[in-house]
Amino acid sequence: MTTVLLVIAAVLVLSAFGGLYWWSRRSEREISYDKPGLSEEQANALRFGIAVSSSQGMNGRM
Secondary structure, eight states, X not given: OHHHHHHHHHHHHHHHXXXXXXXXXXXXXXXXXXXXXXXXXXXXXXXXXXXXXXXXOGGGOO
């Protein structure tokens, strides 16, 4: 019985990590600041926003 529960838990954990990996790859593809229609200023602003949001801690603290 414990072996079955262990296998089920392992499958759930692996599928959760697989889902997170797929979601992060899809999110990276959607953020394209190298589109031909964007001006250089807009692309730089988008890059700056990504950098600021990724460097913030919990509750917006640095």
